[in-house]
Amino acid sequence: MAAAETLYDVIRRQGITRRSFTKFCSLTAASLGFGPGAATAMAEALETKERVPVIWMHGLECTCCSESFIRSAHPLVKDVVLSMISLDYDDTIMAAAGHQAEAILKETKEKYKGKYILAVEGNAPLNEDGMFCIDGGKPFVEKLKWMAEDAMAIIAWGACASWGCVQAAKPNPTQATPIDKVILDKPIIKVPGCPPIAEVMTGVVTFITTFGKLPELDRQGRPKMFYSQRIHDKCYRRAHFDAGQFVEEWDDEGARKGYCLYKMGCKGPTTYNACSTVRWNGGVSFPIQSGHGCIGCSEDGFWDNGSFYDRLTNLHRFGVEANADKVGMTAAGIVGGAIAAHAAVTAFKRVTTKREKADAS
Amino acid sequence: MTIQTPNGFTLDNSGKRIVVDPVTRIEGHMRVEVNVDENNIIRNAVSTGTMWRGIEVILKNRDPRDAWAFTERICGVCTGTHALTSVRAVENALGITIPDNANSIRNLMQLALQAHDHVVHFYHLHALDWVDVISAISADPKATSALAQSVSDWPHSSPGYFKDIQTRLKKFVESGQLGPFKNGYWGNASYKLPPEANLMAVAHYLEALDFQKEIVKIHTIFGGKNPHPNWLVGGVPCPINIDGTGAVGAINMERLNMVTSIIDQIIEFNDKVYVPDIMTIGSFYKDWLYGGGLSGKNVLAYGDVPEHVNDYSEASLKLPRGAIINGNLAEVLPVDHEDPEQIQEFVTHSWYKYPDETKGLHPWDGVTEPHYELGPNAKGTKTNIEQLDEAAKYSWIKAPRWRGHAMEVGPLARWVVGYAQNKAEFKDPVEKMLKDLGLPVSALFSTLGRTAARALESSWAGHQMRYFRNKLIANIKAGDVSTADVDKWKPETWPKEVKGVGFTEAPRGALAHWIKIKDGKIDNYQCVVPTTWNGSPRDPAGNIGAFEASLMDTPMSDPTQPLEILRTIHSFDPCLACSTHVMSPDGQEMAKVQVR
Numbered sequence: 001m002a003a004a005e006t007l008y009d010v011i012r013r014q015g016i017t018r019r020s021f022t023k024f025c026s027l028t029a030a031s032l033g034f035g036p037g038a039a040t041a042m043a044e045a046l047e048t049k050e051r052v053p054v055i056w057m058h059g060l061e062c063t064c065c066s067e068s069f070i071r072s073a074h075p076l077v078k079d080v081v082l083s084m085i086s087l088d089y090d091d092t093i094m095a096a097a098g099h100q101a102e103a104i105l106k107e108t109k110e111k112y113k114g115k116y117i118l119a120v121e122g123n124a125p126l127n128e129d130g131m132f133c134i135d136g137g138k139p140f141v142e143k144l145k146w147m148a149e150d151a152m153a154i155i156a157w158g159a160c161a162s163w164g165c166v167q168a169a170k171p172n173p174t175q176a177t178p179i180d181k182v183i184l185d186k187p188i189i190k191v192p193g194c195p196p197i198a199e200v201m202t203g204v205v206t207f208i209t210t211f212g213k214l215p216e217l218d219r220q221g222r223p224k225m226f227y228s229q230r231i232h233d234k235c236y237r238r239a240h241f242d243a244g245q246f247v248e249e250w251d252d253e254g255a256r257k258g259y260c261l262y263k264m265g266c267k268g269p270t271t272y273n274a275c276s277t278v279r280w281n282g283g284v285s286f287p288i289q290s291g292h293g294c295i296g297c298s299e300d301g302f303w304d305n306g307s308f309y310d311r312l313t314n315l316h317r318f319g320v321e322a323n324a325d326k327v328g329m330t331a332a333g334i335v336g337g338a339i340a341a342h343a344a345v346t347a348f349k350r351v352t353t354k355r356e357k358a359d360a361s
Numbered sequence: 362m363t364i365q366t367p368n369g370f371t372l373d374n375s376g377k378r379i380v381v382d383p384v385t386r387i388e389g390h391m392r393v394e395v396n397v398d399e400n401n402i403i404r405n406a407v408s409t410g411t412m413w414r415g416i417e418v419i420l421k422n423r424d425p426r427d428a429w430a431f432t433e434r435i436c437g438v439c440t441g442t443h444a445l446t447s448v449r450a451v452e453n454a455l456g457i458t459i460p461d462n463a464n465s466i467r468n469l470m471q472l473a474l475q476a477h478d479h480v481v482h483f484y485h486l487h488a489l490d491w492v493d494v495i496s497a498i499s500a501d502p503k504a505t506s507a508l509a510q511s512v513s514d515w516p517h518s519s520p521g522y523f524k525d526i527q528t529r530l531k532k533f534v535e536s537g538q539l540g541p542f543k544n545g546y547w548g549n550a551s552y553k554l555p556p557e558a559n560l561m562a563v564a565h566y567l568e569a570l571d572f573q574k575e576i577v578k579i580h581t582i583f584g585g586k587n588p589h590p591n592w593l594v595g596g597v598p599c600p601i602n603i604d605g606t607g608a609v610g611a612i613n614m615e616r617l618n619m620v621t622s623i624i625d626q627i628i629e630f631n632d633k634v635y636v637p638d639i640m641t642i643g644s645f646y647k648d649w650l651y652g653g654g655l656s657g658k659n660v661l662a663y664g665d666v667p668e669h670v671n672d673y674s675e676a677s678l679k680l681p682r683g684a685i686i687n688g689n690l691a692e693v694l695p696v697d698h699e700d701p702e703q704i705q706e707f708v709t710h711s712w713y714k715y716p717d718e719t720k721g722l723h724p725w726d727g728v729t730e731p732h733y734e735l736g737p738n739a740k741g742t743k744t745n746i747e748q749l750d751e752a753a754k755y756s757w758i759k760a761p762r763w764r765g766h767a768m769e770v771g772p773l774a775r776w777v778v779g780y781a782q783n784k785a786e787f788k789d790p791v792e793k794m795l796k797d798l799g800l801p802v803s804a805l806f807s808t809l810g811r812t813a814a815r816a817l818e819s820s821w822a823g824h825q826m827r828y829f830r831n832k833l834i835a836n837i838k839a840g841d842v843s844t845a846d847v848d849k850w851k852p853e854t855w856p857k858e859v860k861g862v863g864f865t866e867a868p869r870g871a872l873a874h875w876i877k878i879k880d881g882k883i884d885n886y887q888c889v890v891p892t893t894w895n896g897s898p899r900d901p902a903g904n905i906g907a908f909e910a911s912l913m914d915t916p917m918s919d920p921t922q923p924l925e926i927l928r929t930i931h932s933f934d935p936c937l938a939c940s941t942h943v944m945s946p947d948g949q950e951m952a953k954v955q956v957r
Contacts (some may be wrong), residue, residue, distance in 0.1 A: 051538050060414050062938045063388045064437020064588040071479075071574040071587070078570045082529065086538040091385045094488045097543030097927055098381040104544055105830065125413075128733050131746050132757075134411035135390060136382050137746035166434040173415035195437060195588050198574075237610070248595060253846040256602040258610025280586040284578050284619070287585030289610060292598035295430060295591070303431070307424040 013218055049084070052209050053108055053116040055147055056090035059140045060133050060167050060176050061122025065158040066092045071114050071204040073282035084209055085117075092226065102136055105143070109150050118151035120144065122160045122168050125167070125174035132174040134333035141182060148183045153214055155189050155204065156180065160298060162190040162221075169303035180221065187214060190221040194297035200226045218301075222272070231268035231294050234276040237261070255291060265309035266293030273298040367426035368658065369902045370913050373404040375760065378748055379626070381412070381923045384930060386486040388438045393926055394749055395912055401920050406905070406912035407751045408896055408930070410758035410937050420886040424852075425451045425878050428886065429592045432874065435888065436939045438481075440588040441580060442867040443874075443888070445940075448594050449673075450874040454861025455594075460843040463596035464670035465833040466583050466766040469518060469620065470590065471666065471865065472822040472829070473579035476627050479772070479819035480576065480635060481517070482934045484569035487812065490928035491642050492554060498531050500556035508557050512641050515633040517568065526564045526657050550918040551925055553645045555641055563640070565634055572630055578623055579826075582616050596845030601837060612844075620830055628823040631816070639816040642800050643809055651810030652929035655913030658688050659766045660774035661894065663873060666825060673864075679825060680866045681779040681787065686766055690781040691807025696763070698873055700863045701726065706890065707760040710751070710898035719901050721762060724875040724887040751899065758940045760897040760906065761889050769907040770894045771868030771933060773814040777805070790817045808911065811932040817957040846924035852881035867891050869934045892940035895933045908933060 016304045018046060056066075081087050089104045096104065108116055125132035130139025156179050159165035167176040180188045191204055204223055207215045215223040232238065240246070241260040247253060248263060262269070268276070271294050275286040287294050293309075296302040364372045372492030374396045382392035390412040396405040420431055428451060433444035445467060452459065459467075460746050509518040533539075533906035546552075556560070582589020585893040589835070591598050602611035664682025667673055675682045678885035683693035697703055706712065713721065714732040722728060735743060736753020749755040762768070779787025794813060795802060804810060849855065857880060864873040870891030877884040905913075911929050918925070 051536075051540075053538070058390070060412060062434050062437040064434070064440060067440065067588045070485075070570065071577065073574060076571060078567050081540055082533055085540075087540045088538070088543050090541060091383055091390075092388070093485055093542070094385050094541045095494070096543065097383060098923055100544040100546075100922075101383060101385055120659050126934065128731075131733055131744060132413045133390060134392070134746070136380075137380075137741065140390075140745055142744075144632050166419065166431060167414040169419045169431070171418070174413065176414070180845050194434065249598065250847050250850065251600050251843055255389040255600040256611055256842075257604065257607030258602075259607075275586075278670070281574065281581040284581040285585050290581070290583060290585035290591065290599045291611070292585055292591035292593065297589075303419075308430060309424070309428050345758050 014016075020326045051086040053112045054085045054087050054090075054119055054205070055105065055108055055116055055151075056087060056092075056119040056121065057140075057144060057147065058091050059120065059122030059124050059144065059160070059179075061158070061160045061165075063092060063121070064195040065121040065160075065201070066090070068198045069201045071198040071281055074199060075206065076111065077202070084167075084206060088116075105147060108132075109147065113150045115152055116149055116150070117153055117205075118180050119155040119157055119205075120161045123168070123176050123178050125176045127173070127175040144179065144182065148186055151186060153189065153208065154179070154183060154186050155191060156221075157191055157201065159192050159194040159302070162192040163300040165194060166303055168350055176332065180284060188221055189214060189217060189223060192222060192227070192298040192300075193273060196298070197226075197274060197280060199278055200274055215302055215355070226274040226278070227272045229272065231271045231273055231288070234275065235268055235288060237287060237288060240328040247306040261288055261291075261293040263311055264293050265307065267296030267299070267302070267308075267312065267313055268294040269312060271299050364903065366905050368655070369909070370905055370910055371404075372905070372913075373398070374751075376404055377920065379917075379923065379926075380748065380919055381926055383559075384927065385513075385813060386489070386927070386931060387935040387937060388436060388939070389416045391930075391935060391937050392749075393737070393908075393912070393930060394751075395924075395926065397917060397920055400521045401917045403912050403917065403926075404424055404863075405751075406909040407749055407755065408894075408898070408906065408908040410896055410911075410940050411758040412937055413757040414730075414938065417888065420883050425454070425876065425883050426594045426850075428774070428883060429594070430885075432888065433589055433592070435890070436936055437588045438898055438923040438936060439474065439478055439867045439869065439939070441470055441584070441590055441592070442588075442872060443890075444592045445471055446593050446863045446865045446867075446872050446874045446888075447876075449863030449865070449877075450861050450876045451594050451863070452861070453863055454859045454876055454878050457595050457846065458671045459596045459650075459846055460845050461670045461836050461841060462601060462833060464667060465836065466597045466599070467827055468666050468829045469833070470583055472826045473576055473623075473627075474530070475822040475868050476631070476819050476826070476829075477573055477576040478934075479575050479815045479822075480569055480630070482868070483635065483639075483812065484566050486934065487931045488509050488562060488566055489545060489827055490931055491552070491646065491925065492566075493547050493549075493552040493559050494530070494542050494545065494563055495534065496552065496556045497563045497943045498527065498534060498556075498753050500527065500560035502527055502560070505557040505560045508641070509561050517564070517638075520652075523525075523560055523564060526567065526693065530563060532792070546922045546924045549922055549924050551649075551928075551952045553649065554642065555645070557848060558641055558645060562638060565638055568634065569630075572626070574726055575623055576627055576909040577621060582619060583612070593845060595847060595850060596784070596843075598845070600844055601842040603837060603842070617830075617834065618820035620664060624823065624826045624830055627826065629714075631820040631823050636816050636820055639813050640794070640797060642761060643794075643813060644867045645806075646809055647798060650804050650807040650809060651915040651925070652811070652911045652932060653806035654909075655769040655907045656773050656777065656811065656911075656912070657803070657806030659663075659686050659763075659768045660684070660777050661696065661763055661871055662775045662778045663698075663864040663871040665864070667952035669891050675776045681775055681782055681784065683778045683782070684763055684768065685778060685781055690777070693778055693781050698864060698875075699725075703764055704873075705762055705765075706893075707762060707900045708754075709760070709901045710754055711756055711759045712754050712757065716808055719767075721900075723874075725877070727887045756896075756898040758893055758896050758898060760900045761893050762900055762904070765902070767897060767900065767904040767906050767910070768890050768894055770816045771811065771814075772868075772870075773805070773811040774870060775866060776817065780805075786821065790821070808929045808932040815934070823866060839956075855881055858884075868937075869936055870894060890939040892936045896935060896940050897935070908935070
């Protein structure tokens with residue numbers, strides 16, 4: 001059997017020289033903040049590794065995460081699927097269906113025990129014995145737990161898998177439950193957002209396949225490299241916020257001049273994500289650049305924090321020093337003692353918000 | 362037992378039962394069961410929506426201006442169309458008008474969605490039903506090049522280009538790690554393409570994957586991101602500032618140039634790759650004209666893409682509107698969303714309860730009380746379904762009907778309505794395609810017809826985008842740069858109690874939202890979506906839905922491989938997260954939703 005095509009092969013085939021390839025590795029390692037040794041490790045990994053099997057399952061969701069993933073510009077998703085990972089199961093794009101699809105799960109679980117990545121898009125509803133999401137005639141939650149047993153690591157794609165998202169918004173009729181409340185004994189990387197940015201998604205996957213380890217996570221389980229700072233911290237409209245220049249009404253003079261959207265309800269000051277730096281769809285724009293405030297879609301419970309147009313009232317010009325870890329620590333402490341009832345979640349949000357305010361002042 | 366349905370199908374469930382679960386390459390979760398006779402011909406079909414999220418009940422008591430964001434998350438594949446439907450419903454209820462530029466920008470975004478969704482649907486969700494990937498390995502790259510150059514002047518067509526693709530594919534297959542192509546139905550007798558056509562299609566599968574991410578940049582420019590761009594009740598959130606202070610952060614010349622460039626690429630890709638591919642594939646599948654189902658009988662379209670701002674009448678809509686019943690193309694009937702006698706939903710075979718299940722309810726009077734139970738003849742248990750009982754309740758999808766008829770919606774329905782209305786922009790391309798393939802009009806009513814209509818529509822959408830791009834620029838040139846009307850932005854300005862309806866043509870068909878607003882909050886919200894129409898279960902009269910009808914009488918070459926079932930179901934581009942929108946149990950608050 002011929003060797004699997006590696007990323008290095010792909011790059012060379014596209015006319016890139018060995019020298020440029022090495023340079024690419026150094027620059028990528030540097031841009032991610034790694035030392036010089038990392039570049040060599042990255043080069044070696046890209047040249048020689050067999051592709052890691054990835055099982056991508058779908059629970060209650062809208063498939064926006066899959067759609068986002070295929071938008072990745074660097075790397076191209078074509079190269080991810082053909083050369084970097086082995087996407088052996090993904091309901092959305094796989095050729096097989098029914099029994100032939102189910103057979104792949106069984107085979108992967110046995111053949112790649114402890115060696116495959118389980119990527120989960122969506123979450124599991126627990127009401128009605130799990131039958132609000134039926135897969136192969138059975139509750140999705142059963143299939144999820146079964147595949148999690150032998151996974152090397154688990155990725156929670158998007159707000160659904162990470163926090164619950166829209167179907168878990170009050171009153172959460174199906175009891176849609178984020179996967180870290182269902183799978184308790186495995187490392188779970190949360191990649192929140194509705195959806196997450198394409199290059200953040202492929203960045204997380206290629207980090208694992210390149211460096212052979214999980215990315216450093218904050219206390220809420222999110223990769224620090226993409227989720228450790230707020231949209232507001234790096235927003236190109238920040239200067240207008242600092243100068244007190246705000247959009248007061250849609251399509252007013254301030255809107256046309258690109259002033260700060262804080263008064264229109266922008267949640268950038270309380271949202272941890274990479275939108276204002278990585279931006280969307282190959283760097284074309286991000287919500288604030290296109291005139292609408294951030295709706296905070298990578299934050300836990302963002303659907304239940306009042307209207308998207310309500311002004312944040314807990315904001316007192318806090319600086320960039322209140323980082324994700326501080327907020328995360330608060331959250332972890334409270335969640336630990338809380339029951340997964342909505343009332344508790346709401347209370348937790350309130351406390352988190354207060355604490356944030358305390359941090360800020 | 363044999364049953365004759367009122368809509369003209371003979372069901373016989375005595376033969377061998379085949380279950381396909383999960384149905385893959387769709388949005389969401391779905392199951393299909395069929396019975397085949399001794400010749401492996403499908404004689405009974407059962408389609409089931411197997412997921413359910415409850416967005417409508419979640420919307421209760423929320424700010425109507427936020428509803429677009431919630432409903433947009435009904436679906437991330439047809440991202441934006443629910444949001445547009447929602448802002449239209451809220452604007453309709455509150456009497457809000459939008460500026461001309463906002464109409465052009467919304468049309469550009471909606472048309473970009475049509476183009477994107479159709480390309481991704483065909484190449485990445487549907488093509489593997491027609492294209493045998495493994496066969497491409499044995500193609501002659503020179504012959505492939507000759508084939509490609511005979512159907513299109515698309516530049517990526519040299520023998521070397523196809524050889525490189527083939528080499529990469531070969532290495533991929535030989536690695537033994539087949540990824541998404543693992544356990545496919547390669548070699549099945551229902552694949553009809555020669556290796557060269559398969560290789561050309563595989564090359565275009567990869568090119569389309571690269572290209573689709575460009576199309577959505579239209580959403581990113583105007584809505585900040587894709588999937589799930591941002592929208593605004595009263596207009597669009599992006600301001601226009603062509604050459605003043607701060608223009609660099611608004612819709613300016615550079616942004617408009619990017620829009621123009623993307624539209625040019627969309628038109629070129631459709632006309633040089635997508636449509637020629639459909640013609641090539643169609644030419645090898647001319648004898649496989651199964652899957653027509655309801656398309657030659659009952660079709661429904663709401664219309665979309667208003668030419669004139671704030672005018673959603675049939676005359677203003679560029680996508681056709683109307684209903685055809687009993688195959689009578691000579692008469693296109695008017696559709697009224699507000700008439701309680703026209704659109705109704707039934708639940709006799711859905712996992713919901715009505716006080717009187719013999720009757721249907723208009724969305725403004727809708728009741729949603731979940732009731733999950735398997736029928737007496739189902740096999741398995743409540744949490745391990747082996748076989749459904751279609752004589753009882755069997756799906757999370759309700760059964761919407763138009764004047765009592767099960768209807769097909771989607772690109773084919775739209776194009777059949779446009780054809781019946783003798784609109785040249787729909788009729789001419791259809792007739793040209795049929796003529797080039799040497800097929801009669803009746804061939805349109807098939808799985809292949811559905812797939813071809815989608816390609817024609819993607820091409821149509823690209824050209825319409827160019828039209829609305831020009832319209833936007835002409836209006837800016839005339840001195841109008843406004844993008845939002847804020848007169849009724851504040852809830853204090855709203856009446857105490859109002860109701861409204863908004864509609865669009867989503868890529869997969871007719872979509873409408875019905876809203877009731879009371880004291881500034883959502884009092885009730887109901888969506889009836891394309892896959893609810895197409896994927897509907899049986900109704901009290903026994904009419905089968907469009908998916909079910911389309912599977913009838915199709916022969917399977919190998920009943921252990923559901924290739925033909927997937928091919929026909931995929932031709933509808935099913936979206937199950939959309940269809941199973943309705944609300945859920947637990948707690949009195951949600952046990953019943955009374956809309957009025």
